[in-house]
Amino acid sequence: NAGVTQTPKFRVLKTGQSMTLLCAQDMNHEYMYWYRQDPGMGLRLIHYSVGEGTTAKGEVPDGYNVSRLKKQNFLLGLESAAPSQTSVYFCASTLGSLSYEQYFGPGTRLTVT
């Protein structure tokens, strides 16, 4: 099993450009999450999904959109990138509400200039 994979690994955007980050998991997990990691701030939840076709806002959702059209994929979109969105983005998944630990992808480092 590949576990949780993320593409791309690195990206540089100019302010105002758009992009989509892809997260894929092959563990048949129901729940998926997008986090951002910034120095001194730990990980903060952006959006999450509790199943195919469902999404919900996390702690810092502004400026991001998500979609979960297929159970194994969770997409994070930036419609108009801003320098404040420079961060490392992590996707995670877990089996369901009765499971506990989350499994993380390797991360995407995004720089917005």
Add this chain to the structure above:
Amino acid sequence: AQSVAQPEDQVNVAEGNPLTVKCTYSVSGNPYLFWYVQYPNRGLQFLLKYITGDNLVKGSYGFEAEFNKSQTSFHLKKPSALVSDSALYFCAVRPTGTASKLTFGTGTRLQVTL
């Protein structure tokens, strides 16, 4: 709302010595508590969890953590540190019934030297 505090930005310890990385939490109801480790340029890896039962939880790579309800703490420990343990450690809490959403602390960098 739940929160996690990791009061030390960095912990320095010599190889072979015991290590402790501190974590305190605030949550309504019974907490589920976790420790994750992050090596440079990698994602987070699960180390151990407390759900219920024995207050001393054993995890991967010889790490353990002690749940203390009265002090609302969940400190990570290891009897004998290795240089390879050097990494960023995150404590996280999940309240019951919250779609498995985790709240993370800000992280503690562990530096183990020879």
